[in-house]
Amino acid sequence: MKTIKTLLFGILITFSSQIFANTMGTLPKDSLTLQEQVKKLLNIDETSVYQDIVVNVEFKLNEHNEITVMSVDSEDFEIIRFIKTSLNKKTLSIDKASTSKLYSIPVKFIAHKTKHS
Template identity: 35%
Template sequence: MKTLKMLVLVVAIAFSSVLAASTNPIEEAQPSTLTEAVGDLLKNPDFQLTKDVNAVVDLIINENDEMVVISVSTDNKAVERYIKNRLNYKKLSKDAIGLNRSFKVPIKMVETN
């Protein structure tokens, strides 16, 4: 009886360690480029556009790996405020930044129906 209990215990430990080792934790996908990171941050605006808007965002990366918007060149003031509010001081992953510290990112916001 003692050996049977010991055998069951060994099998249970072996089985649980195999199950624990075979799980794949779900990792949140990090954007791999700066344009992907900016695109993710600018999703789902809280306003409607009546026509397509193009903008060029001039930004730098500070020592804390955060984006700092220098300027947004567009005629639409609502889009300019939206871009500045969404991008300023948002932290980026090391993969998205690369070696450069200054960027010009073209943005096209399309009309929503």
């Protein structure tokens, strides 16, 4: 009886983890290229920050695939200005843009380490 319960419990865990994995899904290929394109537009390597920071950027695309930044999750005015000037009105090349969809991506700024003599 104990082995039957253990076997059923194992099957239940396996089944539930498969359902969870399937509902989470993976990002569509367009989303990956979308992230890569946004990364290139931002050109973060040329930005200097004093500490590592991750901000969430929400944007929409119009019918011409032009970006409109809706929000930047940061209190730093310079980061907000940098992201908005780098992305607003820039065009992405994706096949199916949904004008009603709100895209959200994390943007990571890494502080450059300087050596002190």
